[in-house]
Amino acid sequence: MDELLTLAEAAKLLKIKNRILYSRLKRRLMRGKKIGGQWRFTKSKITEIIDRTKELLTAKEAAKILGTSVSFLYKLAREGGVFTMRIGRSLRFSKKEIAEINNRRKKGA
Numbered sequence: 001m002d003e004l005l006t007l008a009e010a011a012k013l014l015k016i017k018n019r020i021l022y023s024r025l026k027r028r029l030m031r032g033k034k035i036g037g038q039w040r041f042t043k044s045k046i047t048e049i050i051d052r053t054k055e056l057l058t059a060k061e062a063a064k065i066l067g068t069s070v071s072f073l074y075k076l077a078r079e080g081g082v083f084t085m086r087i088g089r090s091l092r093f094s095k096k097e098i099a100e101i102n103n104r105r106k107k108g109a
Helices: 007-014 018-026 043-054 059-066 070-078 095-108
Strands: 004-006 033-035 038-042 056-058 084-087 090-094
Touching: 004 007, 004 043, 007 018, 007 038, 007 043, 038 043, 043 056, 056 059, 056 095, 059 070, 059 090, 059 095, 070 090, 090 095
Parallel strands: none
Antiparallel strands: 004 038, 033 038, 056 090, 084 090
16 A cells, blocks of 8 residues: 655645645645645655656746747747646646757758
8 A cells, every 4th residue: 555644744745835735726726635624645646746846847948949039938838839837837848849849940941
């Protein structure tokens, strides 16, 4: 059976504050189970989330790879031209998708 973590333990692994994790639970952005009135999370799900965030780029990193400005990248994201994931207040971009866009641009050049 997978190891269960408390809310505080999961928040520490995710490097976020307890209240932020609790807020994500309330808004159904994250899943957990209540056992005896306390939130619990499986360690494998938490490490899966951590692994997925390692595959993401900041706007600055993605813009540098594409050789464009951050503001143009945000415009592209607003228009649906690139998939984004919001983490906190910032948008993150898929490394794989940015690489694919960059390869298409190079082929077209």
